[in-house]
Amino acid sequence: MQGLTSRVDEVESRVGLVEDATVELTEAMVTWSKRQRNIQNKLTDLESRSRRNNIRIFGVAEGEEGTSMHQYITDFLKSKLALPAELDLRIQRAHRVFASTLRSAQPRPIIVNFQEFTTKERILKEAWKKGPIQVKDKNIYFDHDYATEVAQKRREYQGIKKALKERGIRFQTPFTSIRIHWEDGARVYGNAYEAGRELQKRGLSAETPAASTEEEEITARLQEIVSWRRAPPKRQRESSAAQRAKDRLRGYQRPGDK
Known part of the structure; x- marks a missing residue:
């Protein structure tokens, strides 16, 4: 029984090390993903200025x-x-x-x-x-x-602009946003998804892109992994494993055994 307990302790210790390494690597990936997005934004800005x-x-x-x-x-x-x-x-x-x-x-x-x-x-x-x-x-x-990335974001408004034109609703598309002149006043939306949701609330149907891009979804999944609860420290794992083993052994004890 002692050998089994030792093997369980070793397995739990190794699993804990893998979990720690996974979280650390994922945190690094999230950090680099954010840095990559910042660099991409700067490149887009430079490209826009060159044009x-x-x-x-x-x-x-x-x-x-x-x-x-x-x-x-x-x-x-x-x-x-x-x-x-x-x-x-x-x-x-x-x-x-x-x-x-x-x-x-x-x-x-x-x-x-x-x-x-x-x-x-x-x-x-x-x-x-x-x-x-x-x-x-x-x-x-x-x-x-427009720069390539900016042009792509502007193309996402095509379905929305078509729906607005059919209803005779005035709009403008400054850079990567859209300003819609509703009867109750003008409102600015930062992306096509936000504008599409507003159209749906007002009873208009239009083709709109997904809520997030593939890059944003990957970053969100990585952040979800980071939020996993880390395994307890090794000493605490060993203590809890030993206690569980003792509890199991007590179940096999005969009355009167110590």
Whole structure:
């Protein structure tokens, strides 16, 4: 019986060591996950700043630019936005985005980089003020050149924006949030999930993303593991194991045995 007790003590001791190591490793993973998210946020900020002088033009048919994209965009902006002929737009680069592996029926957007931020802002304001612009019966749209992660978050609002347009409800999408002008006042929502829940409360249906991303779910699971109760210290485990063994042995004692 003493040998069995010794083996149980050894097993419990090893299990305790594994639990301690698991919790410590998980805590380290949670810490590094948070650091990785902070680094990703900084990279997104840097990418956004590097694109701050860019605009994207959507809807221009492939090949419409001819042999010179730079000249085509210069003439296009001045004619469609009624800009002064002598205005120097100071366009540094103009090109289409790289082709994806899957061909799309939609033409590739055109990225235009201006030397000055004020010129870029003026172009966008003039384009948005003018309203729909058409080239050969095709609608042309202007927008900022957002960083990849920002663009992904903005795409998550597509279902919500569609539902709001169908009901004639005015909205705006500044950066990665959405401002909806309800009858009882305007409200700002930080992500598509929050906005989608609000639409549901108000009786509107719209496609919305999940409450959390895969990265957030992994971090949450890690934090849940960290919250597990650690095993008691080795000395306490050994003491409790010995006590349990003694209690079991007492069950086999005959009356009168000591």
